[in-house]
Amino acid sequence: MPSTPVPAxxxxxxxxxRGLVGALLWMVVAQASQAYAFGSLDMSLIWPADGIAMGLVLAYGLRMLGFLGAAVALWHALHGIPMLQSLIGVAALAAAVALVWWLVQRDRxxxxxxxxVATAVRFHALTVLPGAAVLTALGSWQFLLAAGEQPGxxxxxxxxxxxxxxxxxxxxxxxxxMAAHALDGGWRAGPLLWARWQTFCLAGLVLVMAMAQWGSSVVGAGIGPSVRYVVFLLVAWAAYRGSPLFVHLATAISALTLLAFTPPLPAGHSPYLMVLDQAVLMVCLAALSFFASATMEHRRQMERSLHEAASNDGLTGFLNERGLLKSLQxxxxxxxxxxxxxxxxxxxxxxxxGLGSTRExxxxxxxxxxNQLGRGCLYARPRxxxxxxxxxxxxxxxxxxxLQLRTALDGRRYVFSEHSxxxxxxxxxxxxxxxxxxGDDVLAALMLLCEVDGDPAQGDRQAQGMEQAPGHLMRMRRAQLSRIExxxxxxxxPAGSPEASGLWLACQPIRSAHGDHDGDLGVEVxxxxxxxxxxxxxxxxxLPLAExxxxxxxxxxxxxxxxxxxLVAHGITRRDLGKVAINLSGSSVSDPRLLTHIDQCLATSGLDPAMFCFEVTETAGIVQRSRAVDLLASLRAMGARTSLDDFGTGLATFDYLKSLPLDFVKIDGSFxxxxxxxxVDQRVVLAICDVARTxxxxxxxxxxxxPAQRALLAAYGVDYVQGFGIAKPLPLPHYLQQLGRRDPRPAVQAAPTLAGRWQAGHGRLVAGVAPGE
Structure with missing residues (x-):
């Protein structure tokens, strides 16, 4: 396979x-080009030296230009070229190289x-056209001013x-x-390594140019046409298999070889036709080989991209499942x-x-x-x-x-413009x-470990990450799925009882923090x-498994x-019980079917909506905030109350207090x-009470x-209390039966008149209006 292109x-x-080596290279190539002197003009049919000068400046910057200009002036002096003509040659080279350098840097x-393909076409267009135009327009004068040359x-x-x-x-x-980029490592490694590569390249170039001295005799021997065909095959093979550097080197040497083995002109033919013929032949050869090379390189890049895509995750740059297994093997x-x-x-x-933010x-x-695990590890995102x-x-x-990863990532919070x-x-x-x-069974076993670890029923979560036998993991996973079914x-x-198998309902009273039973709120289901x-x-x-x-x-x-x-079966009304608090999960609050279901239950039962309080519990988070706001606002419009449960932990933040239409806030038991x-807990409770009153x-x-906790909380401004120190949970049917055997008590106050009501969607207090009215 060819090597990766040099990042030129x-x-x-x-x-x-580097400047001295570049200047010396220009002089050697210019001297070798004299072998291709053309007719009566003191000119060479080919002039690679200026192309080499442009390549050196593109590789090393404009500072190289000073050394090249000095090399041109010295070479002219050694060949007895007049000062004016030498200055014209130096100025032409400097102007052309500087223009090409500016154009190429701007394009890159x-x-x-x-x-x-596009890169190759643009590069050669920005170097050949302006460079050749400036050198021809300015440099021609050093030959036109030569003694004996006719203006025509x-x-x-x-x-x-x-x-x-x-x-x-x-x-x-x-x-x-490209050669400068490829050999620059040799420069840093030491002059010997660089000299070996330079000697190899220059020897090949000089050898081909020397063939021009005896090329005619070889052609006369009938070998020339065969060599030309071999050259064409070399270029075609290089363009198909070689790296860009090798393609350019092979094309340059092949072009020089074609000139060396050019058939002699028949008598009476103009030498300028030969120039045109050879020039067109060489340019077409170079253009076709470079285009073919760029096309093949584009194909190789696409193959590498497809290979990487087959083994890497496009989102994170990690390996995918296939790439991970191959890397492990x-x-x-x-x-x-x-x-x-x-x-x-x-x-x-x-x-x-949304999917975009989740990808972030x-x-x-x-x-x-x-960042945490560092180098030396393999990273993958199989799915x-x-x-x-x-x-x-x-x-x-x-x-x-x-343990460090679990502490940092489990429960990690991300805040976006509208959601957290x-x-x-x-x-x-x-x-x-x-x-x-x-094999695939390794990743399957690892995912099974994660599935089991995510199930709270399995006890200590950290222990689930330790060595587990596959059979034991499968049993745990089957037990997990069995619970779901x-x-x-x-x-x-329907709801059952504690003695029977199935779901059943309990309730726990919510009392006034000040001990006034007439001010009790009701019960939580x-x-x-x-x-x-x-x-x-x-x-x-x-419940986490259900979520x-x-x-x-x-x-x-x-x-x-x-x-x-x-409630209907026991004939319970608001006068008997007060508020009945029902928990709603975050995903349920965003469920559009929930409000319809509550409406149907109210219509069927005939119960007063004012006797219900719906608590938003935030274990999984409210999925769609706008739907949650609409639902809670609709419930309050019916006459029901709303509450935010477990405030201070999980996803419950002050942002929810601002955006959700609420009547109550429940301080989480951890405080x-x-x-x-x-x-710290005292300060947190005081802060929550202060914000809630506001x-x-x-x-x-x-x-x-x-009782001491109850008294302290009442002193801090807490309105209601709930817990085992107040009343233990009872099966809901038993509690309702006890209420049914009592004389109906006076109408229970729903809640003390509050200082104001938080109006959903407006972010302001409406003074003197009790919640739910």
């Missing part, structure tokens, strides 16, 4: 040694993304010089620039660890912020992985939201690195023994799942249906448990365990 668009470093600013010969002089300059620039400018496997990371809430994130998150995750890093055992404690999201990452760690066979089956049945064998499924286990598999909208609709049915001893919202504190 970058300028090489320059010093006096926009070279990125251009294919090799200006066209003849300009024609011959123009052809020789086109030949030199077309064949040698790009060749010289090439590396010999071993011993190493595979770290897997899966974003298991990827679908929710896409629904919330994945790119950020890939950058973080590479959307799934990353794999192959870490050699010698790289250090992989378990510590895994947190990614939920699950991890797996799979050891690979030396010589272990690699069991949950789907339970959602098809809680979902429970009994297994029937005495080991219930905890909400912290099955992960998109079942939460269905779960929330089931809860609403069963709550309405229970309440240690409120008696933690000054926005006209009532506050509810969760996880209140002791």
């Amino acid at each position: 668009s970058s300028q090489l470093p320059f010093d006096y040694r 600013r926009n070279e990125a993304g251009r294919n090799p 010969g200006i066209l003849r002089v300009a024609g011959v010089m123009g052809m020789s300059e086109v030949f030199g620039i077309l064949l040698f400018t790009r060749l010289t620039e 090439a590396a010999g496997t071993g011993p190493m660890h595979l770290i897997g990371m899966r974003l298991h809430n990827l679908e929710h994130v896409v629904d919330l912020i 998150i994945e790119q950020d995750v890939s950058i973080y992985l590479r 959307d939201g799934f990353f794999v890093v192959a870490v050699p055992v010698a790289a250090g404690d992989v378990h510590a690195r895994l 999201v947190r990614i939920q990452a699950a991890f797996g760690l799979l050891p690979l023994d030396e010589g272990q066979a690699l 069991a949950l789907k089956d339970a959602l098809r049945l 809680l979902l429970r799942w009994a297994s029937g064998n005495g080991s219930p499924h905890l909400p912290g286990e099955f 992960r598999y998109g079942l939460m909208p269905q779960v929330d609709r089931w809860v609403i249906t069963q709550v309405f049915a229970a 309440v448990r240690d409120v008696m001893s933690s000054r 926005m006209g919202l009532a506050t509810i504190a969760e996880f209140v365990e002791t």
